[in-house]
Amino acid sequence: MSADISSKLNRLLSTQPSGIVLCSSWLVENGYSLDLQQRYKKSQWFESIGAGALIRYGDHVDYLGGLHAMQTQLDLSVHPGGKTALGLQGKAHYLEFSAKHAQLFGAQGEHVPLWFKKRDWSVDVKCTLSNFLPAEIGLTEITHKQFTVKVSDPARAIMECLYLAPKSQSLLEAYELMEGLNNLRPASVQKLLEVCNSVKVKRLFLYMADKANHAWMQYLDLSRVNLGTGKRAIVASGVYIAKYQITVPKELESME
Structure with a gap:
């Protein structure tokens, strides 16, 4: 050579x-x-x-090593989100957090490379592409091995959980996760609520934060948040919450 x-x-x-x-x-x-x-x-x-x-040659590379490449070399917004992001930041330790599953989020229209999709990462990787939140806000960096990876911060992560609910994410589990988020920064939450374009996510988020009696709720200016009009049934049959015009599972409303 x-x-x-x-x-x-x-x-x-x-x-x-x-x-x-x-x-x-x-x-x-x-x-x-x-x-x-x-x-x-x-x-x-x-x-x-x-x-x-x-x-x-011979290196052990996990899915986060693949994500680092997509974020820093291919300029993609794909990142760990939802419960995965909370778990990576130690915010889901009181729930059964399975290292066998990884939930990713990215912007609609982005193309995850085939090498990433076809690779056996020893975890079940699911990627949701959506523009319900802008790609560039609500992210934080974590250190993994010798590199960093952008992941959803706790406020964005819980909104991603609610975006997946109730089909791919249990609402009861989402509420348990919300209960642990008692130190979210009001300014960060405010910004995410203002730019989020999913009425379902915003109403569920506020309902759960209200139910959890989080102190940071009092610092939000909901007059700047578009909560849409009309009733929304999150589940077919449940309890109607007039304040947020949503129908939620009876088991959720009855949780202490």
Whole structure:
């Protein structure tokens, strides 16, 4: 291997942490041609995990290492959301948090690369693409291994839970999660409520926060939040909550 090729390899190994995916297109943009990538693979510095994706040879890369690549190299908004995001931030420890499932959210119209979708990450990864919240707000960074990943902050994460409810997320469990969120920042909640375009999510969020008697509720200006008009039945048969014009399960309303 020539000195120049070796120098570029050393630079790549020293600037990029282990545990992540390296996207072939990003490598090309940064001066690592497809031919050079092939040489690195032949020399067993890197190995392919699918079309357009490499990892260090023998490296253990989990789905968060794949997400890091999508966020930092492909500029996608895909991120852990809902209960997964709460679990990664220690906000779901009192519930059964299964490491076998990962719920991701991304913007509608984004294309998750095939290498990510086809890869066996040893967890059941589900990705919901929606514009019910803008892609750029309500995110925070967590450190995982030697790199960082953007995930939904607790306020956005609980809204994502409610977006999935009741079909893919239990409303009772969502309320248990909401009960633990007694230190949300009112300014962050206010902004999310103002830009959220799902009436169901906003009404459920306020109903549950109200029911949990969270102190931060008193600092919200609901006159700036569009809660839509008319009644909304979250479930077919249940209890009607006049204040928020929603019908919720009897078991939820009766929870202490």
